[in-house]
Amino acid sequence: MRILCVHAHFDDYEFAVAGTFERWRQKAGPDFRARFLVCTDGAGGHQFRPRAETARLRLKEQMDSAQIGGFELEVLRLPDGEVPREASLQTEPGLLAALWRAIREFEPDYLFCPPVPSEPLSGVHVDHLGVAEAVRKVAYLINVPHAFTPEYPADETRSRFCKTPVIINAFDGYQYGENSYDLAVDIDPVFAKLSQMYYCHRSQLQEWLPWVARHAIKAPESLDDWTRQLRERFLRRNQALGIQSNHPVEVFTVTAWGTIPTLEQLQTDFPELLAEACHFNLLEERLRRWHALG
Ligand SMILES: [Zn+2]
Structure with missing residues (x-):
């Protein structure tokens, strides 16, 4: 997996x-691998650190978190070797080619990415929207072996079949609640570890995010302080999403961008789902319709 x-x-x-x-890793067997592919250079989001310093620091923070979380970290590189610039991500052939290559190389069973907003009133972050649109656009091309051989030359007479993943949208805070969802995962059992991972991003939590004043984050004084703030954030989100739980929960939406799963497959593969907060009936109906058209 x-x-x-x-x-x-x-x-x-x-x-x-x-x-x-993290819950998935704890449940899965020894052949489980999790990877985070980050698509921008991290240089733009700071108010007093110069761009190059910010980029270096943010990569280091993410590497520290990856060490705690036991996941692989990859920074996307365009065909020319450059990492895409933060605050400017747009769907263009180079980005599609780079994503195509990175996804084919890892060949995941499940791919998680931000959603494309369906509500024009919802907010966006240009880079989140850029990733969402690019993943959606490249999804069909994952198993088209010659799609980007001009950028990444290969023997075009012998192609390898590449599995297309199930593509799942994660919750996106920039949409300010205009997120629907299908599946909910109770993350309380791993919450302490999650908070520790987050807390690696000190240049964000203590410096940038309080300054930019769009995320209701007060610079945390300690890991304990951050853990408390983080739990409150999750509980506020539960309330906004109508989730009757006092545990922190992550929510997801199943797309038809990639391989279309069955509900049973999702229930088997995902870590234990918080059944009372999942919209199984609506999801099953949608999956059945997609399968019928496939
Ligand atoms: Zn972001």
Whole structure:
């Protein structure tokens, strides 16, 4: 079992999937692999550190978190070797080619990424939207072996079949509650570890995010202080999503961008789902319709 999170920034792994990935790792066997593919250079988001310093620091913070969380970290490189610039991510052939190559190389069973908003009133972060749109657009091409051989030359007479993953959208905070979801995972059993992973991103939690004043984060004084704030954030989100639980929960939406799963497959593969918060009936109906058309 391989699961891949494709997201925009250093720290989006923690904001979107880290609790579920950790529970998945604990449940899975020894051949389990989890990877975070980050698609921008991390240089842009700071108010007093120069860009190059910010980029170096944020990579280091993410590497520290990966060490705690036991997941692999990869930074996306475009065909010309450059890492895409933060605050500028757009779907263009180079980005699609780079994603195609990185996804084919890891060949995940499940790919997690941000959603494409369906509600025009919802907010976006340009890089989150860029990743969401690019993953959606590249999804069909994952098993098209010659799609990007101009960028990545290969023997075009002998192609390897590459499995297309099930593609799942994670919750995106920039949409301010305009997120629907299908599946909910109780991450309380791994919450302490999740908080520790988040807390590696000190240049964000203590410096940038309080300053930019869009995320209701007060610079945490300690790991304990952050753990308390983080739990409150999750509980506020539960309330906004109508989830009747006093445990922190991560939520996900199943797309038809990649391979279409069955509900049974999702229930078998995912870590234990919080059944009372999942929208199984709606999801099953949607999956059945997609399968019928497939
Ligand atoms: Zn982000």
